Amino acid sequence: MKKLLFIITILCTLSVFSQRESKRMTHFNLEKNVAIQGYDPVAYFKQGKAVKGKKEITASHEGVVYYFSMPVNKEYFLKNPSKFEPQYGGWCAFAMGDSNEKVSINPETFKINNGKLYLFYNAFFNNTLKSWNKEETGLMMKADTNWSKRIK
Structure with missing residues (x-):
């Protein structure tokens, strides 16, 4: 009986980890x-x-x-x-804060703030890091809120 309970516990634990990994990967x-x-x-x-x-x-x-x-x-x-790990799953920090959208990034356009890595879209004369810098505090708060809702 103890072996059966142990096996069930292990399987449930692995299932939870697997679900968390899968959910993380989708975001x-x-x-x-x-x-x-x-x-x-x-x-x-x-x-x-x-x-x-x-x-x-x-x-x-x-x-x-x-x-x-x-x-x-x-x-x-x-x-x-x-x-x-980059913030917001590696999506553009500006877009996450400004419009709660998952926007691709240019990995060479980044900022480190308070020990955290933020990545940004930068193409076609649109460098979102510049826009982020103008309203960083407000955008970061919005992006943090938007991201936490996505990954729940």
């Missing part, structure tokens, strides 16, 4: 399950710039795959994944 900005178009999330913080990751150096956090430019960045990430 993240991914291309073939890879976040940030293959850019290294740690490089934004440690190198201060966007650096393309390598397919050979990968790690996954709750179903979302990240590429890294060097093994040490992967190690940093694995110690504290949530510290390095």
Whole structure:
């Protein structure tokens, strides 16, 4: 009887984790399950710039795959994944705050504020980072609210 209860508990736990991973993946900005178009999330913080990751150096956090430019960045990430993940699932921070929309990003257009990575759309003469900077506090509050409603 104890074995049966143990097995049921394990299966339920795995099911909950699987559902959370699946839900997370539906909300993240991914291309073939890879976040940030293959850019290294740690490089934004440690190198201060966007650096393309390598397919050979990968790690996954709750179903979302990240590429890294060097093994040490992967190690940093694995110690504290949530510290390095982009805000709002890697969608454009400005669009999330301004209109609650999931808009693609240019991984080379970013900002780090209070230890968090924000990514922005930047194409066709429309750099949303500039607009974000004009109203950052208000847009961030709206984006935080909009994102938390999406991922519930």
